[in-house]
Amino acid sequence: MSLDARYFAELYAHHDDPWAFRTRWYERRKRDLVLACLPQQCYQRIFEPACANGELSALLAERCAHLVCQDIDPTAVSLARKRLAKYRHASVEQARLPNDWPSGQFDLIVLSEVGYYLDANDWLQVIERSAASLSETGGLLACHWRHPIAGCPQDGREVHARLARHVPLYPLLRHEEADFVLEYWSSQPSLVDLDETC
Template structure:
């Protein structure tokens, strides 16, 4: 990783919400945009690496049958487990990508605010593992901050440029603002089933 595990240990030792996921309107709005950009009302199996304290995870839990969350920091794992304890369809594990990539297929893989914490070679491996793990009708949600982060070897633009170069998928959603870029990639060329009814 471009940033060591000690970096995240320091962050979580200083605060149980080091990026103000719970309190900043920017973060709340970005989560809601992320959920609104998912073309399917419900997914069967979802993987969210780098889940931090589980704020986005709590929203994803309501849109799927099974959610696997993962983080390399033990404090983040503990916080996420506490945040998500009411959801019986969620499992939170300790692990770091790309080394601890889970087995099985997923209908949705959420790569949110994680690409720039990996070096280019690790990010390439994550992209390859994502493709191998994606179900035939699966999709990838990627969302990243676009400004430089001290200590990181790549930024959000570079992370998304790598996705564009290496994902042989259909990009169904691209939403860019001055601060972040959000994209949804799918194995399927169509986005929404117009005949689907709300649950």
């Protein structure tokens, strides 16, 4: 994570939901769109770095057999663990991107609201590690606020422009609104899951 850990510690020092993930309609609607854009009903293994307090994580846990979550902030990790307590197949680790990347392959990697906290070099490493960690039918979903954020090295437009230039995957979906962009890339040019059982 290119921004200093104190940036996030200060946010969580004042509120356990600093981005209002639980209460804002914008955030709830965006989570619904993220889930609706996933081309498979069920994934074997999902990785969600920068999971914050676990609001999206809990919904991803309903769509997979194993979920690996990470966050740089210890308060966020504690909150996400509480949020995911009923999902025995979910784990939350304190980790810093891009260095603390989990081992193994994933069928889905979700990069939601994380890219602008990384400088261009660190973000490129995340892109490369994501592509290298995907299974043969794996997918990468990215969703970011499009406007500049004070103190962040990139904005959402730059984050997705770098993804488009550097990710060696097939673009399957792009949803863009005035405030955010959501994209999905796949290891395969088409994904139609005929086995819809979890």
